[in-house]
Amino acid sequence: MARILNFGSLNLDQVYRVDAFVQPGETKSSLSLETHCGGKGLNQSVAAARAGAEVWHAGQIGCDGDMLYEKLQENGVNLTLLERNSGVSGHAIIQVDNNGQNCILLFGGTNQALTEDYIDRAMEAFGNEGLVLVQNETNLVGTIIEKAHARGLQVAINAAPMDEKVFTYPLEMIDWLIVNEIEGAAIAKCELEVDILPKLKKLYPKMNVLLTLGKRGAICVRGDEQARSGIYPVKVVDTTAAGDTFLGYFLSEALDQKSLSDALALATAASSMCVQVMGAADSVPMRADVLAAIEEGNLGKLGEWGGWR
Numbered sequence: 508m509a510r511i512l513n514f515g516s517l518n519l520d521q522v523y524r525v526d527a528f529v530q531p532g533e534t535k536s537s538l539s540l541e542t543h544c545g546g547k548g549l550n551q552s553v554a555a556a557r558a559g560a561e562v563w564h565a566g567q568i569g570c571d572g573d574m575l576y577e578k579l580q581e582n583g584v585n586l587t588l589l590e591r592n593s594g595v596s597g598h599a600i601i602q603v604d605n606n607g608q609n610c611i612l613l614f615g616g617t618n619q620a621l622t623e624d625y626i627d628r629a630m631e632a633f634g635n636e637g638l639v640l641v642q643n644e645t646n647l648v649g650t651i652i653e654k655a656h657a658r659g660l661q662v663a664i665n666a667a668p669m670d671e672k673v674f675t676y677p678l679e680m681i682d683w684l685i686v687n688e689i690e691g692a693a694i695a696k697c698e699l700e701v702d703i704l705p706k707l708k709k710l711y712p713k714m715n716v717l718l719t720l721g722k723r724g725a726i727c728v729r730g731d732e733q734a735r736s737g738i739y740p741v742k743v744v745d746t747t748a749a750g751d752t753f754l755g756y757f758l759s760e761a762l763d764q765k766s767l768s769d770a771l772a773l774a775t776a777a778s779s780m781c782v783q784v785m786g787a788a789d790s791v792p793m794r795a796d797v798l799a800a801i802e803e804g805n806l807g808k809l810g811e812w813g814g815w816r
């Protein structure tokens with residue numbers, strides 16, 4: 508079974524439905540407002556746990572974070588390490604339009620309050636077997652990578668949201684890089700998508716990569732093994748957390764000695780189910796439902812991988 512220690516962001520997502528995103532200088536009314544549990548870290552913990560992995564979530568919530576704690580708890584995530592401080596939790600203002608696309612404004616809150624001492628204590632408690640997962644929504648990401656690598660733990664980074672800080676992280680210590688095409692091109696320092704994987708291989712020979720390409724599917728490489736997949740033709744209601752669902756399911760399978768093709772197949776089905784439901788963590792499907800949907804053909808015919816742009 509995959510064993511994951513996620514130093515993951517936790518956000519209260521304030522989700523506004525809009526007919527079109529608000530433009531600079533514009534004031535507009537939204538159609539609805541809902542508050543959901545989110546944060547790339549929390550969503551990924553929920554997804555990996557629902558996929559069947561043993562997940563420990565490390566991070567901080569503020570005085571308003573009860574629902575974040577409860578969401579992880581009800582999904583069987585180990586919360587021994589989660590701490591609460593007197594600040595406010597991270598939050599996200601999310602607009603979702605009629606096509607199910609989103610745009611997201613983040614406030615870091617307690618996600619930015621990790622300390623070196625806390626990281627050491629968390630790793631000590633987790634032990635030296637398994638994988639440490641980070642996203643780019645907390646502080647001290649580079650330190651976490653270094654410390655995990657020094658302990659012999661595998662390390663995975665979801666380099667999202669992409670910004671300059673990513674270039675300061677010791678990416679040569681990363682075992683799994685999980686990125687979309689924009690993040691991948693920035694890290695590989697190339698313009699053409701087709702160059703992303705060869706350039707990453709050259710820069711970081713030992714790095715395994717999962718590259719997601721939105722509606723065109725995904726492609727992944729682990730050593731000499733490579734696999735690619737298209738997507739299912741489902742109706743999109745809200746894409747929030749689709750990437751997190753993909754990542755959680757994929758890592759859980761890939762770390763459990765499954766082939767990349769099998770890992771991609773399950774992750775693709777899970778994220779296709781996620782986009783049919785509003786919200787973040789709550790839209791991550793359960794493993795049994797994903798398997799049933801594949802078996803019963805409820806998601807339609809899996810499309811071909813969409814190729815490079």
Ligand code: RIB
Nearest residue numbers: 518545546547599748787
């Ligand atoms: O990936 C989706 C997530 O990004 C949202 O839940 C939001 O909180 C932001 O972190």
